[in-house]
Amino acid sequence: MPQLPPSSPYDAELARTREFFATRAADWDARFPDDGPRYAAAIAELGLRPGQSVLDAGCGTGRALPLLRAAVAAEGRVFGADVTPEMLQQAATRHPGTATLLLADCARLPLPGAALDAVFAAGLISHLPDPARTLCELARVTRTGAALALFHPVGRAALAARHGRALTPDDLRAEPRLRPLLAAAGWHLDSYTDRDDRYLALATRVHP
Numbered sequence: 001m002p003q004l005p006p007s008s009p010y011d012a013e014l015a016r017t018r019e020f021f022a023t024r025a026a027d028w029d030a031r032f033p034d035d036g037p038r039y040a041a042a043i044a045e046l047g048l049r050p051g052q053s054v055l056d057a058g059c060g061t062g063r064a065l066p067l068l069r070a071a072v073a074a075e076g077r078v079f080g081a082d083v084t085p086e087m088l089q090q091a092a093t094r095h096p097g098t099a100t101l102l103l104a105d106c107a108r109l110p111l112p113g114a115a116l117d118a119v120f121a122a123g124l125i126s127h128l129p130d131p132a133r134t135l136c137e138l139a140r141v142t143r144t145g146a147a148l149a150l151f152h153p154v155g156r157a158a159l160a161a162r163h164g165r166a167l168t169p170d171d172l173r174a175e176p177r178l179r180p181l182l183a184a185a186g187w188h189l190d191s192y193t194d195r196d197d198r199y200l201a202l203a204t205r206v207h208p
Contacts, residue, residue: 013129014105018084021060025086028061029094035153036063042151042200043067043120052117053077056099057106057138058124060084062091065098068120079116081106107134111141118147125150131172135185142205148187150178152199159199173199 021028043064048054050073056064059080068078078099082088088101104110106121107130119138128134138148152159156174160167172178178201179189187203 010129014083017127017129021084022086025061025084025090028087028090029063032153038153038198039064039122039151040067042122042149042198043071045200045202046071046118046120046147046149048072048076048118051075053115054079054118054120055109055111055116055138055141056080057119057121057134058082058127059091059099059101060087060122062095062098062101064120064122065091065095069098079111081109107137109137109141113140114143116142116146118142118149120149120151122151122153125172132181132185135182135187139186139205144205144207146205148182148203148205150199150201150203153197155194155196155199157194158196173201175201 048068048071052072053076054068054072056068056079059065059082062080065078065080072078079102080088080091080099081102081104082091083103083105085103088103092101102110106124107128119142125131142148154162156171157167170177172181175192175194182189182203186206188206189201189203191202193200
C-alpha cells in the first residue's frame with residue numbers, strides 16, 4: 001500500500017491521536033480499574049483456540065494481551081499494534097513476553113496477508129482517521145472465517161454521557177452505519193450489542 005505524504009490530513013489526524021494518548025499512557029489503566037472482567041467476557045466471545053494467531057489492534061497499554069495469550073496458549077501467536085510509542089512502552093513494561101508488539105498504524109500493518117485467525121479492537125474505531133481503510137487492512141491480514149471483535153467497556157450512550165455530549169445518528173459505531181462499513185471491507189456483522197455496560201460488535205471475515 002503506498003504511503004501517504006507526511007502533510008496529508010490522514011497523517012495529521014494520526015499525529016493528534018498520538019499526542020492525545022502519549023500524555024495519558026502512564027495512568028490510562030488507573031482511570032478505568034474495573035474494566036478487566038468486561039474485556040475477558042468480550043475476548044471469550046471470539047472463540048479463540050490454542051495455536052491460533054490474534055492481533056490486538058490499538059492495544060494501548062496491553063490490557064487485553066494476557067487474556068489473548070491465555071486463549072491461544074503458548075503455541076499461539078499474539079500481536080499488539082499501536083500507533084503511540086508511550087502506550088506500547090507501557091504494554092511492554094506491564095506484560096513482558098506476552099506478545100509481539102508493533103509500533104504501527106492499524107491501516108498499515110507490517111504483517112503478511114491472511115496471517116491471523118482473529119482481531120480484537122478495544123476502543124479503536126472512533127479514533128481512526130479513516131475507519132474504512134483500517135477495516136480493509138484488518139481484512140487483508142486475516143484469513144477467511146476469521147473473527148473480529150469491536151469492543152468498548154461501555155455502550156455508546158454511556159460513553160457520550162461520560163464526555164458530556166449528545167449521542168447522534170451519525171455515530172460510526174451505530175449498527176446502521178457500522179454494518180455496511182464492515183461489509184464493504186470484507187466483514188459480515190454477526191452480532192451487535194450496545195448497552196450501558198458493554199459495546200461489542202462481532203464480525204466474520206468473508207470472501208472478498
